[in-house]
Amino acid sequence: MTKKVSVNWHYPIVGNIAYPILIISTLITVWFFNDEIIDITNMLHINHITSYLSNYYSVIWFIAVVWLALAIKLSRIYDNRKLLKDFIEKNNLYSSEKNEDGQKTITDSLIMEWIEDNKKIVIRVYKSGGPLDNLIDSSIGSKLQSLIKKELESENLGLDYIDYLFAMEEDERLIL
Known part of the structure; x- marks a missing residue:
């Protein structure tokens, strides 16, 4: 990933869609696995044990948090590069x-x-x-x-x- 910006540099598509993908994937995960989440909480309450699926959901939420942190960091970096590209274009450099x-x-x-x-x-x-x-x-x-x-x-x-x-x-x- 190059850090240099010229007038030919293009803002990556991932920078524009990182947040919507994160939100949509989280909503889809909760929507599809909502019954399993309820079953897991009932099972944990009744049996007082942890299951494989409860660990599965903690992994999903950990990945979502890491993805959000990366999206925030990359969006700031790409926004700075976009600012420089606009500067080059507007000043005819x-x-x-x-x-x-x-x-x-x-x-x-x-x-x-x-x-x-x-x-x-x-x-x-x-x-x-x-x-x-x-x-x-x-x-x-x-x-x-x-x-x-x-x-x-x-x-x-x-x-x-x-x-x-x-x-x-x-x-x-x-x-x-």
Whole structure:
């Protein structure tokens, strides 16, 4: 799974349907196995024993919780990448040509990457050595700052990339 985003990057279908699949599969499981759940609770109450099916349902709910946690994590990652793709498109940070059919085809695009940890957000813009490098200027930092609504701390220049570092806001509440 690549972390880099260009104008050709597509939001994966799993990112759009992860929550509905989780909810539907949970409802189907409860709907189809509702009688067994009632039987299990009655059997556990009467015999005071655990059965295979009660363990089966705990496994199903454990998988559902893990799936939900992964869906939340992946949706945040994919939403950040989608935000960068929209940024590239809206600021015309790509080159395109018209083909014989009159349709616009993208020939080259700026490549960006979202790197995040607990202390900072780094948006890395890769240089390709082509004409798109002329589009990378000092205004991109301020545009990114307004896009993600965080304060731009610094810009780090590398040979083939520029890192824009943004501070994560620390919790400044009083603890009594």
